Amino acid sequence: MLELRPNCECCDADLPPESAEARICSFECTFCAACADQRFAGRCPNCGGALVARPIRPAALLAKFPPSTERVRKAHAACVG
Numbered sequence: 001m002l003e004l005r006p007n008c009e010c011c012d013a014d015l016p017p018e019s020a021e022a023r024i025c026s027f028e029c030t031f032c033a034a035c036a037d038q039r040f041a042g043r044c045p046n047c048g049g050a051l052v053a054r055p056i057r058p059a060a061l062l063a064k065f066p067p068s069t070e071r072v073r074k075a076h077a078a079c080v081g
């Protein structure tokens with residue numbers, strides 16, 4: 001099951017579970033659309049895999065299957081500044 005991480009690991013933008021801006025790779029490295037497209041050209045900087053739009057979990061299921069609250073940050077070269 002997807003963790004649905006709450007933020008972009010590059011710029012720390014909030015990415016709530018209903019966000020259409022969230023992008024993930026197969027390992028669930030999570031980025032906002034701006035970072036995924038503009039900084040990383042659609043490729044995960046951790047694993048090199050494709051970043052795709054994160055599916056949106058139906059709101060009715062979020063209470064039973066809540067999103068992660070653990071914010072993940074990583075210092076990628078493209079994220080500095």
Ligand SMILES: [Zn+2]
Binds near residue numbers: 013034035
């Ligand atoms: Zn970002």
Ligand SMILES: [Zn+2]
Binds near residue numbers: 025029048049
């Ligand atoms: Zn990755």
